[in-house]
Amino acid sequence: MTDARRRWRFVWSVTVWWVLLALALWLLGKTLDQPTSLAACAGSAALLVAGGEVGDGLRRRLRARRRGP
Structure with missing residues (x-):
């Protein structure tokens, strides 16, 4: 999916x-x-x-950090 399509979907x-x-x-x-x-x-x-979107973004960021680089 392209960035533009992802942005519109969001x-x-x-x-x-x-x-x-x-x-x-x-x-x-x-x-x-x-x-x-x-x-x-x-x-x-x-x-x-x-607030929900900020919380979801933090959750995704923490999950990616736990998985490692």
Whole structure:
């Protein structure tokens, strides 16, 4: 897979996770009768997705370091 295709695949993957998580948070808030806005849920989802991607990157880096050069 080329770098450009890998990059687009990553962008689409993160975007889909962000949208799904934002909708899930919004629907959960509506279900629990909490005052939620879709914008606030989208912001929270962005932070959660960013944290997850950073954690995944660290996990991959540590795994590669353990395997050795």
